[in-house]
Amino acid sequence: MTDSECLFCKIAAGKINADVIYESDDVVAFRDINPQAPTHVLVIPKRHISTINDLKKSDSGIVGEMYIAAKEIARQEDIADDGYRAVMNCNAAAGQTVFHIHLHVLGGRQLTWPPG
Ligand code: 5GP
Ligand code: ZN
Secondary structure (H helix, E strand, O other): OOHHHOHHHHHHOOOOOOOEEEEOOOEEEEEOOOOOOOEEEEEEEOOOOOOHHHOOHHHHHHHHHHHHHHHHHHHHOOOOOOOEEEEOOOOHHHOOOOOOOOEEEEEOOOOOOOOO
């Protein structure tokens, strides 16, 4: 998939509307359209990366930034102390449906483990 066809590239570029709650030079975070918890936010790099499998050593900074964003969002959403989950799905067996990496930040309820 090219960047021009990618849903999350379009959201990052502001071409498709999303409920954006956090933005830095390199990442943007918005509420999931089909939330699985009271807080369900997706943190994405503005630059297109399809899956975790495509990460290069030089992408370590952007992945770190995604987690720093998750931490900030958890504080903003007041779920930091109670607890939350910040996870990425990779490919079909994990249920990845949008092939632009995204960190799911989930909280506001008791989450179960192991996940389904
Ligand atoms: P995945 O299954 O790939 O890990 O997660 C993709 C997530 O993107 C899903 O939780 C889905 O609800 C969310 N999603 C899909 N399309 C849109 C959209 O157009 N806008 C927003 N805000 N979320 C979306
Ligand atoms: Zn993309």
